[in-house]
Amino acid sequence: MSAAATANAIEVRQLTRRFGQFVAVDDVSFDVRTGEIFGFLGSNGAGKSTTIRMLCGLLQPTSGTATVGGIDVRRNPESVKVRIGYMSQRFSLYELLTVDQNIRFFGGIYGLAEARLAERRRFVIDMAGLAGRETTLARDLAGGWRQRLALGCAILHEPAILFLDEPTGGVDPISRRQFWRLIDALSQAGVTVLVTTHYLDEAERCHRVALIHAGRLAAMGTPTEVKQVFAGRPIVEIRADQAVDAMRLLEAMPAVEKTSLFGTAVHAVLRDPAVSADAVADRLRAQGIQVEAVATVAPSLEDVFLDVIDRANAAARGTAA
Amino acid sequence: MRKAFAVGRKELRQISRDRRTLLILVFVPAFFLLLYGYALNWDIRHVTLAVQDRDGTPESRALVSAFVNSSYFDRVADAYSPDEIDRLLDLNHARAVLIIPEGFGRDLARRQAPEVQVIINGENANTATTVMGYAANIIRSAGATFAPAAAPSPPPVSVEPRIWYNPELRSTLFLVPGLIAYILMITAVISTAISIVREKEVGTMEQVRMAPIDTFSFVVGKTIPYFLISLASAALIVLAAMLLFELPMRGNWIALLVALSLFIAGALGTGLVISTVADTQQVAFQAAMLSSFLPTLMLSGFIFPISSMPQALQIVTYAVPARYFLIALRGIVLKGTSIWLLLPQMGALIVYAAVMLGLASVRLARESR
Ligand SMILES: Nc1ncnc2c1ncn2[C@@H]1O[C@H](COP(=O)(O)OP(=O)(O)OP(=O)(O)O)[C@@H](O)[C@H]1O
Numbered sequence: 001m002s003a004a005a006t007a008n009a010i011e012v013r014q015l016t017r018r019f020g021q022f023v024a025v026d027d028v029s030f031d032v033r034t035g036e037i038f039g040f041l042g043s044n045g046a047g048k049s050t051t052i053r054m055l056c057g058l059l060q061p062t063s064g065t066a067t068v069g070g071i072d073v074r075r076n077p078e079s080v081k082v083r084i085g086y087m088s089q090r091f092s093l094y095e096l097l098t099v100d101q102n103i104r105f106f107g108g109i110y111g112l113a114e115a116r117l118a119e120r121r122r123f124v125i126d127m128a129g130l131a132g133r134e135t136t137l138a139r140d141l142a143g144g145w146r147q148r149l150a151l152g153c154a155i156l157h158e159p160a161i162l163f164l165d166e167p168t169g170g171v172d173p174i175s176r177r178q179f180w181r182l183i184d185a186l187s188q189a190g191v192t193v194l195v196t197t198h199y200l201d202e203a204e205r206c207h208r209v210a211l212i213h214a215g216r217l218a219a220m221g222t223p224t225e226v227k228q229v230f231a232g233r234p235i236v237e238i239r240a241d242q243a244v245d246a247m248r249l250l251e252a253m254p255a256v257e258k259t260s261l262f263g264t265a266v267h268a269v270l271r272d273p274a275v276s277a278d279a280v281a282d283r284l285r286a287q288g289i290q291v292e293a294v295a296t297v298a299p300s301l302e303d304v305f306l307d308v309i310d311r312a313n314a315a316a317r318g319t320a321a
Numbered sequence: 322m323r324k325a326f327a328v329g330r331k332e333l334r335q336i337s338r339d340r341r342t343l344l345i346l347v348f349v350p351a352f353f354l355l356l357y358g359y360a361l362n363w364d365i366r367h368v369t370l371a372v373q374d375r376d377g378t379p380e381s382r383a384l385v386s387a388f389v390n391s392s393y394f395d396r397v398a399d400a401y402s403p404d405e406i407d408r409l410l411d412l413n414h415a416r417a418v419l420i421i422p423e424g425f426g427r428d429l430a431r432r433q434a435p436e437v438q439v440i441i442n443g444e445n446a447n448t449a450t451t452v453m454g455y456a457a458n459i460i461r462s463a464g465a466t467f468a469p470a471a472a473p474s475p476p477p478v479s480v481e482p483r484i485w486y487n488p489e490l491r492s493t494l495f496l497v498p499g500l501i502a503y504i505l506m507i508t509a510v511i512s513t514a515i516s517i518v519r520e521k522e523v524g525t526m527e528q529v530r531m532a533p534i535d536t537f538s539f540v541v542g543k544t545i546p547y548f549l550i551s552l553a554s555a556a557l558i559v560l561a562a563m564l565l566f567e568l569p570m571r572g573n574w575i576a577l578l579v580a581l582s583l584f585i586a587g588a589l590g591t592g593l594v595i596s597t598v599a600d601t602q603q604v605a606f607q608a609a610m611l612s613s614f615l616p617t618l619m620l621s622g623f624i625f626p627i628s629s630m631p632q633a634l635q636i637v638t639y640a641v642p643a644r645y646f647l648i649a650l651r652g653i654v655l656k657g658t659s660i661w662l663l664l665p666q667m668g669a670l671i672v673y674a675a676v677m678l679g680l681a682s683v684r685l686a687r688e689s690r
Pocket residue numbers: 019024042043044045046047048049050051089
């Protein structure tokens with residue numbers, strides 16, 4: 001069975017990893033299709049990096065299986081390493097080496113022959129927009145360039161599957177957009193990309209996303225699919241002077257399931273699709289709140305994310321009680 | 322091997338741009354040698370001297386002047402009784418006492434070699450030897466001037482050195498090899514340990530682990546640069562010791578190279594092992610200091626002779642590589658001992674290096690699981 005024969009680049013079944021008593025990744029199963037951009041979302045400590053490290057053969061799973069490129073990670077971690085590219089959470093370059101020397105080093109440890117390295121080097125310099133900066137020390141590069149160089153170093157050996165662990169952390173919005181263009185291009189060229197992120201606008205650009213919370217898979221699907229949890233539960237966005245008071249009053253209304261703060265606005269999830277946004281606003285005004293604007297909005301991934309976490313927490317409380 | 326080469330080349334480039342590491346590796350050893358070398362008092366002047374001249378002849382006064390004029394001794398007191406001598410030495414008013422017996426001048430005239438006694442405070446063995454050497458020289462040359470040109474040969478004044486407090490006197494040169502071991506151990510262990518732990522801290526280690534590079538290539542690539550630099554640094558220390566402290570080289574250079582290489586390999590292995598245990602540079606630094614600094618200083622025979630340690634400590638010294646290295650180095654450099662006679666020491670160094678490097682490889686390989 002070759003890698004090309006399966007439509008799935010990554011198959012994960014009941015993957016679990018414990019650190020002592022603590023379960024960092026708990027019974028996670030999912031597939032990533034070849035050429036797909038698969039987003040891995042979750043709050044800090046959710047278990048994203050731990051999952052990726054298991055998929056890369058860097059960490060033994062406690063139980064469960066994972067195949068990457070058709071290879072069992074557990075049995076054959078070394079052959080997995082040849083087929084994948086990995087960019088760690090702190091896109092790690094050697095600060096005291098130049099752009100060129102970093103590329104040579106990573107090419108060297110991936111065992112690239114001289115001719116191939118020369119060709120890939122040109123490609124990476126081009127892709128990262130680093131022409132003319134070959135002899136700059138990595139530590140002197142601005143964030144966006146460093147990040148693209150790190151990506152370049154991770155794909156020198158032309159891996160079919162790419163793991164990016166928070167590749168855009170601490171990078172300005174323009175650079176982030178540029179970076180996502182590179183990810184799109186790689187995906188179009190047939191590379192499978194598994195990417196973790198905290199930015200939910202980035203998650204919207206993924207073909208499919210998985211939400212992971214406290215080590216468990218809480219939701220999965222295309223961005224549109226996961227937003228279906230709000231089918232029949234409209235979201236009303238309210239801008240008011242006293243947001244905190246407004247939230248308290250909203251929570252007291254029978255029609256409102258829950259509220260959350262979105263920047264300066266309040267999102268209220270309604271139990272009943274028949275209740276209108278204006279009706280909610282009128283009741284707030286009646287209780288002395290200065291409502292500046294009100295509208296029914298389409299759910300964002302952030303709404304989904306918060307909703308999923310709420311339910312998971314509620315469920316945990318339920319089992320604990 | 323390509324991969325090991327890539328790691329090694331990267332390491333060298335990093336070191337060459339990293340002032341701190343370069344400083345630790347190259348200049349700190351030389352600085353240590355100077356600092357410790359002079360602190361251990363090789364060149365001693367103005368030793369406080371008490372004189373008991375029981376003879377009081379022109380000859381005896383000439384000998385006393387010879388001591389004072391040498392500038393090595395300052396005459397600070399005259400003693401008239403053995404009790405006074407004890408007191409002067411105990412209170413540290415004088416570090417040496419020259420005792421010229423009655424009949425010194427008469428014996429000289431009769432060509433019966435008279436005896437002169439020099440008492441030296443031996444608390445500091447290194448100083449004591451040097452001081453004794455000065456005294457013997459002064460007495461010998463003074464004696465030569467007393468003897469008429471055609472005199473028959475027996476030395477006109479015989480020296481009977483008696484060193485108090487430290488009968489088992491050891492030579493200053495004995496300390497230089499210890500110093501070399503000490504400096505090499507510290508720099509080699511610290512630099513390797515820190516270089517890997519820093520990669521862990523920065524996160525590049527994880528990136529490298531994701532690459533299909535085996536532990537062996539990684540270890541080889543990572544240690545060879547430090548091995549070469551440590552060897553160069555060792556050569557520098559040995560040369561400096563030869564120039565500054567007149568360390569001789571009586572043995573074979575190849576034997577010296579072999580001993581140095583084995584010792585450094587063990588030190589690098591120790592550094593690697595520490596790097597697998599420590600997660601921060603600070604911890605690595607402390608662990609390196611503890612595991613290299615103290616044993617090499619205290620348990621190698623560098624300063625305290627092993628034979629005078631408690632039994633339990635003596636057993637511990639068998640695990641200290643500097644113990645074997647010191648015997649080998651002293652043998653090769655000071656006595657010209659053949660490498661074949663040092664096989665047990667070389668063997669012990671090989672075992673130590675193999676154990677450390679093996680342990681480091683196993684731990685590094687396991688860390689990735
Ligand atoms: N080696 C380890 N030993 C013990 N606990 C660990 C280890 N590695 C991770 N953990 C714990 O496992 C949990 C999940 O960590 P992980 O790094 O996978 O989270 P994450 O989703 O990547 O978070 P972040 O967004 O902060 O990167 C955390 O609580 C972390 O403390």
